[in-house]
Amino acid sequence: MKVRTVFDLMKDRVNEYPLDRVAEITGVHPGNIARVAREFAAAKSAMIYASWGACKHYHSDLFQRGMAYLCALTGNSGGKPGSGIKVSTWWPPPATVLMGGGIGGGGLRLQTEPAGELPIDRVSMQEFSKMTFQMGRMGNASPLIPWLYAHDKKWREIAHKQSYNDPSLPRPVKQYLKEALAENWQPVSPKPPRKPKFLYFSGPNPLRRWPNPKLIRDSLWAGLETIVTCDFRMSTSGLYSDYILPACGYYEKPGIKYTSSYVPYVIVGDRAVPPLYDSMHEWDITLLLAKKIQERSRERGIEPYTDSRGGNHNLATLFDDLSADGHYLMGEEGEEKALDYIMQYSAITRNSGLGEGAWGKAAERGMVKIKKVQPSALAVYFNAVYSDYTEEEPMNQCGWFVNMKNPWPTLTGRQQFYIDHPWFLEAGEEMLVHKEPVQSGGKYPIRMTGGHTRWSMHSIWRANPQLLRLQRGEPVAYISAEDAARRKIKDHDYIRLKNDVGKVELRAKVSPSVQPGSAIVYHAWEGYQFRDWATQNDVTASPIKPTNMVGNYGQLHYRMASYTMNHVPKEVAAAAWKNAAEVKLPLQPTPLDAQPSAYVQKAWANRERGNVPSVAVRALSVGDQLVLRLEWAAPDPRRLINDNDVYADACAVIFPSNGKDAELSTMGSPERPVTTWYWRAGAPGPFLATATGLGTVSRAAKHGLQATGEWQAGFWNVVIAGPAKSARIGVAVWSGVSGERAGLKSHTPAWHDLKVG
Incomplete structure (x- = not known):
């Protein structure tokens, strides 16, 4: 059997990107590219500082694989100070010791007895990673994007729209998503068809941060039975919640602030001023809620239960467990007792020499130097340093693999340049490749x-x-x-x-x-x-990249805050309307004697019609699309046809079909036909029609039109787009409240040539 090494395949791939092509892709001069590459390779130690911004684009995984390739090829994957890729790595969170957290995770009952070090000093990261993958599926955290996809139909329709995703995918995106959710590669709770009913959040601001928050607010959010916000300010999400629990501000409570491994310190903050009004520490809020839930549970005789992930719960002992049978209570004394336990026994502060009264000493200093950390403790939670820590040199990553030659936590036990998962092969991403940004939200300049x-x-x-x-x-x-x-x-x-x-x-x-x-x-x-x-x-649009959803493949598994689909807030195609000059077109009623029905002529003889005096129009050219925005006054809008005598507001843009100006009031003639883009409030979408006179409108079975309409503050604002040969147009507007429909409308008496931005 003939084989080729991955290194040979990689050299072939590199040869596809000569300097001039890379310069064309990036806009960076080839000389600068070559200089940076050589300096990086020649450096005694080189680091790429990327932070989390590098993971918020559709092809972020390709960015990061490119960084890993560069570091590996130049001997900078880690194991020495100032090397590797720095993407916001953290010390093991100190508070987990209070919950009995260790290699297997923590529980609900808070700890009171002195905590020792972990029973083993070192772990095999390859084996430990397998356990964390399993814990990721069984834990309480659901990855946001798959959760939204599973539970918000309107959001899902946008996210898996094929034109917003990678055009090289051979299958519809929704097929990949269906498989990923069915295989539980991305654990969603509750699993459809069960729906989420209750949402409690403390700290985050979903209707600010989530993609398409306005859409979610009116769909998934509106379907939740109860929403509770715990926050110290009135956030956007709080304003759309049923209850707000007022937390106190940062300088009104004690707490552990930052545990980033960029610095060898634990930063703490103490209460500078008392909480304002009824606000209180989240610690107190949580204990008060637990106390009330336990009380109500006992009154109602609620039995212990097992949740959908196999976790056992007993609400009748919730407060007793959380307070350690009254050892930790509400108020300053309880808060500081918990913080004192954490500072004495956490993996990163237990060796800092604080001793009795640990919290008081830490609060007085404002920071605590990390002296020594057990290696196995550095393997848990969000930490991704994978190196022993000493005070003698700066923290660096991946020393266990580079220097100690421990297997990497990958399928092969090595840094893996080639990923042969079927989805990566389908996407052509088994090895690093350049791909252009997707058309997220449509084709716009x-x-x-x-x-x-x-x-x-x-x-x-x-x-x-x-x-x-x-x-x-x-x-x-x-x-x-x-x-x-x-x-x-x-x-x-x-x-x-x-x-x-x-x-x-x-x-x-x-x-x-x-x-x-x-x-x-x-x-x-x-x-x-x-x-x-x-x-x-x-x-x-936040399109979903299938390769970010893979599971059951070596290192590719869901892990909270580590490997899952992120939403994509940093690359969106958009059009700026300011560039398009606004023109105000006068409108007039369609002549009554031109109506083809004698009944209509008689019934409308003494009725007002053509009640929209003007329409403002702007035009943009986006690729092969003409994008038009129409705005007109509608003090009393009609958004939907919901009865026989109810008519919706509508508009149409009219084009001469064969370049010959037709009579607009009669919708053309056999010799001078017209083509019409039509939008109506409440309709499922726009349609395209042709006409050769009043009463001859014929809809096209297929068209490339897109449209959206919104009424706000007394005005309709409609955007409609499609392929067009020219911007010579006429406009018609129907007022639903006036009963206008068919040939009864306001229209431009003459053709207009729009200036396209």
């Missing part, structure tokens, strides 16, 4: 990206008045000077970014440092800071 704001930690202080004074004070999109000039956008203009998924209106911040064709919207703005509460996440 502007690509919206994002990043972390500099004036807030996520959305915690995004609406803080003092911090808003240091910036524009409201949501902004950074756009290039070139794009702004082409679209006649001035700094601080209101612009609208729109695609197939949704739209967002915000200020323009013109910047010469932004690449043309890009719009940058930094994250974390609250929904209530936008017009109509639509944020940049409301134009996020």
Whole structure:
């Protein structure tokens, strides 16, 4: 049998990307690419600092595989200071010791007896990883994107839309997702057809962070029976919750703040001022809830039960377990007793010499130096350092594999360049390959990206008045000077970014440092800071990449916060309407004597018609598509036909079919036919029709039209798009409240040539 080594295959793949091709893809001069590559290879030690931004694009896994290739080929995978890939690795969370956490995970009952070190000093990461994969399936955490996919039909329809996903996939995306969920590769709880009924969250802000939050708010969110927010501020999500439990602020409570392995310290914070009003520490809120649940459970005689994942629960002892039979109680004394236990016995502080009164000493210093950590403790939870820790040198990663030659936690026990899982083979990603960004949200000329704001930690202080004074004070999109000039956008203009998924209106911040064709919207703005509460996440299609859902393959398994499908908030195709000049077209009623029915002529002889005096129109060219936006006044909208004598608002864009201007009031003639794009409120979609006069409208069986309509503050705003040979148009508008339909409408008396942006 003839075989080829993976290294030979890799060399073939590298040869597909000569410098000039890479320069064309990246826009970086080939000389600069070569220089960086040589400097990286020649360095005594080299590191790629990527953080979590590198995992928030559709092809992020390819980015990160490329980084791993580069580090491996240059001897920088780890095992020495200043090497490897740094992607937000953490020390083992100290609080887990209070729950009895160890290699097998913790429980509900809090600990009171002194905790010793783990029973084994070192573990085989290859074997330990298999256990963590199993725990990931059995644990209480459901990965967000698969959970949304399983439980929100409207969101699912956008996420698995084939045109938004990788065009090289040989099968529909929904086939991959169906298989992944059926195989439990991504554990979703509750499993459909059971639906989630209750949502409690403390800290996160789902309707700010989740993709398409406005859509989710009106579908999945609206279907939940009870929603409870525990937060110290009124967030977007809190405003759409049934109950808000008021937590106190960061400086009103003690706590352990940061345990990132970037620094060899545990950072703590103490209470600086007492909590305001009725707010309290989340510790107290949790214990009070547990106490009330235990009380009600005993009153109702609720028996112990087993959940859908095999976990056993007894609500009748919930408070007793959580308080360790009253050892930990509400209030400052209880909080500090728990923190004292953590600082004395956690894996990363037990050797720091704190002793009795550990919390008081830590709070006085503000930070605690990490002196020594048991190697097996470094293998658990979110830690991905995989190296022994000493105070003598900076923390570095993967020393167990590079220096000690332990097997890597992969299928092969080595760094794995070639992945022969069937889905990777189908996608052509068995080895690293370059792929262009997907058309997330449709084909549009502007690509919206994002990043972390500099004036807030996520959305915690995004609406803080003092911090808003240091910036524009409201949501902004950074756009290039070139794009702004082409679209006649001035700094601080209101612009609208729109695609197939949704739209967002915000200020323009013109910047010469932004690449043309890009719009940058930094994250974390609250929904209530936008017009109509639509944020940049409301134009996020968040397509699902099948290779991110794989399970039962060596290292490819779901692990909380480690391997699952992320939502894709940092690459969205969008159109900016500001570039399209608005033209206001006058409308007039269709002549009554032109109506083909004598009944209509008689019935409408003394009735008002043509009650829409004008329509505002903008036009954009996006690839081969003409995108039109129509806006007209409708103080009393009709959104749906729900009875025989109820008519919906509607509009149509009319084109001369053969380039010959036809009579608009009569919808053309046999010699001068017209083609019409038609939208109606409440209809499942637009349609295309041709006509050669009144009463001759014929719908096309197939068309390439897309349309969306929204009524707000007395106006309809309709966007309709499709292939068109020209922008010479007529417009018709039907007022449902006036009973207009068919030939009864307002229309432009003459053809107009639109200026296309």
